[in-house]
Amino acid sequence: MTKGAANTALAGLSMGGLQTLYAGVKNTDRFAYLGVFSSGWWANQPVMSDPWYAYLKSNQQTINSNLKQFWIAMGGKEDIAWNNCQIMMNKMKELDIRHSYVEYPGGHTWPVWRNNLFQFAQLLFK
Numbered sequence: 001m002t003k004g005a006a007n008t009a010l011a012g013l014s015m016g017g018l019q020t021l022y023a024g025v026k027n028t029d030r031f032a033y034l035g036v037f038s039s040g041w042w043a044n045q046p047v048m049s050d051p052w053y054a055y056l057k058s059n060q061q062t063i064n065s066n067l068k069q070f071w072i073a074m075g076g077k078e079d080i081a082w083n084n085c086q087i088m089m090n091k092m093k094e095l096d097i098r099h100s101y102v103e104y105p106g107g108h109t110w111p112v113w114r115n116n117l118f119q120f121a122q123l124l125f126k
Contacts, residue, residue: 005028005029005030005031005032005066006032006068006125007032007125008030008031008032008033009031009032009033009034009035009069009124009125010023010024010031010033010034010035011033011034011035011036011037011071011117011120012035012036012037012039013037013038013039013113013116014037014038014039014081014108015039016037016039017035017036017037017038017039017040017081018039018040018041020034020035020036020039021034021036021039021040021041021052022052025052025055025056025063026055028062028063028066028067029066031067032066032067032068032069033067033068033069033071033120033123033124033125034067034069034070034071035069035071035073035116035117035120036070036071036072036073036085037073037074037112037113037116037117037120038073038074038075038079038080038081038085038108038112038113038116039081039084039085040072040081040084040085040086040087040088040089041053041084041088042084043083043084043087043088049088053091053095056091056092056095056097057095060095060096060097063097064096064097064098067098068126069100069120069123069124070097070098070099070100071099071100071102071120071123072085072089072099072100072101072102073101073102073103073104073112073116073119073120074101074102074103074104075103075104075105075106075107075108075109075112076103076104076105076106076107078105078106078107078108079107079108079112080107080108081108089101102116102119104116104119
């Protein structure tokens with residue numbers, strides 16, 4: 001098995017997606033692929049999210065050059081994390097953080113996350 005960031009991915013769903021953001025964004029030297037399913041930084045808690053946006057802003061070039069895939073997926077508007085995710089992605093667009101986004105209808109549920117994993121796994125290690 002080959003080691004290194006180019007051969008390492010991190011993904012999570014719901015709270016695990018938030019943990020993927022926390023661990024992955026600051027460690028793009030260790031993970032070249034991040035999969036965030038049904039999650040986003042807390043939109044109604046700027047004390048928690050603003051430091052992350054500041055980090056994205058000051059590390060934009062490193063994040064964009066290190067990540068081969070920053071993949072974000074939601075279960076449509078009925079997903080309980082949809083609003084947080086939309087706000088986060090708008091901020092990421094403003095900061096020019098490259099990412100991909102897909103929706104698969106079904107809300108905050110296992111069928112959505114199974115589909116997310118199926119789609120994300122096909123993008124890894126290419």
